[in-house]
Amino acid sequence: DIQMTQSPTSLSAFVGDRVTITCRASQDIRNHLAWYQQKPGGVPKVLIYTASTLESGVPPRFSGSGSGTYFTLTISSLQPEDVATYYCQKYDSDPYTFGQGTKLEIK
Amino acid sequence: ITLKEAGPTLVKPTQTLTLTCTFSGFSLNSAAEGVGWVRQPPGKALEWLALIYWDDDQRYSPSLKNRLTITKDTSGTHVVLTMTNVEPVDTATYYCVHRRLPYEPGGYVPYHFDYWGQGILVTVSS
Numbered sequence: 573d574i575q576m577t578q579s580p581t582s583l584s585a586f587v588g589d590r591v592t593i594t595c596r597a598s599q600d601i602r603n604h605l606a607w608y609q610q611k612p613g614g615v616p617k618v619l620i621y622t623a624s625t626l627e628s629g630v631p632p633r634f635s636g637s638g639s640g641t642y643f644t645l646t647i648s649s650l651q652p653e654d655v656a657t658y659y660c661q662k663y664d665s666d667p668y669t670f671g672q673g674t675k676l677e678i679k
Numbered sequence: 680i681t682l683k684e685a686g687p688t689l690v691k692p693t694q695t696l697t698l699t700c701t702f703s704g705f706s707l708n709s710a711a712e713g714v715g716w717v718r719q720p721p722g723k724a725l726e727w728l729a730l731i732y733w734d735d736d737q738r739y740s741p742s743l744k745n746r747l748t749i750t751k752d753t754s755g756t757h758v759v760l761t762m763t764n765v766e767p768v769d770t771a772t773y774y775c776v777h778r779r780l781p782y783e784p785g786g787y788v789p790y791h792f793d794y795w796g797q798g799i800l801v802t803v804s805s
Contacts, residue, residue: 573741606791608725615774615798616717616725621791659725663778663789666738668715670725 574599576662578671586679591647593674595660600640604664607636607645610673611656619658620645652678680704682714682775682796689802696762696801700775707733708755711787713778716749716760718771719798726771730778731758765803772798 575598585591595605603623608616618627620636623643633648647654655678660671686698698716705712715730715738729749730738739747748761762769775796780787 604789610725615795617795618791618793621793661725661727661791663791665789666727666730667740668727668730668792670717670727673724 576671582675584677589650593645595643597641601662601664606661608659609656680794684775684796684799698760700758706755711780714758715776717774720771770803772800774798
């Protein structure tokens with residue numbers, strides 16, 4: 573089965589910073605990758621799918637890139653409301669594996 | 680589209696857990712629709728469990744497939760997940776998710792989980 577590895581596992585940054593989270597797949601998944609945001613105590617919400625398509629209503633400071641085995645989620649200017657855990661997920665074929673998550677905090 | 684999970688919040692070890700997902704805004708009798716389950720132990724990561732499609736195609740997590748069964752009802756508005764022989768490590772919030780496969784020339788294409796239920800916390804303890 574394809575493994576999904578995120579880095580870092582946790583991250584602390586200042587408001588206004590540019591933040592990047594990476595996700596690596598152990599095999600080629602083309603662009604079949606989504607990023608989810610889960611705020612404390614909340615339900616996961618999709619931010620980006622097909623690696624770089626922004627879900628409707630998601631602020632444009634979020635962006636995704638990558639293809640094949642290497643993907644990134646970037647927040648161009650970190651805001652206090654972005655405190656959350658972020659997960660990548662492959663959905664090309666089952667099993668639809670998630671990464672282990674990246675916990676993002678504000679310094 | 681809305682989904683809502685229902686079931687017991689406390690289950691004893693070795694028992695069978697049965698969870699029901701009731702949804703609206705789509706029918707699982709319609710082509711390209713799918714409903715699945717994702718769980719999250721307290722403080723841990725998301726884990727995909729199972730998914731069923733409109734044509735009754737069922738997919739399972741390899742690590743749990745021997746313990747899971749996912750079914751849909753004839754009305755196309757409910758999906759049931761059963762997990763046998765539960766243990767304390769199965770304590771988690773269980774989410775119901777929706778997946779619709781877009782159709783393009785050549786066939787259906789992969790798509791993410793676009794809608795999630797609110798989740799139900801199930802505790803396994805004696």
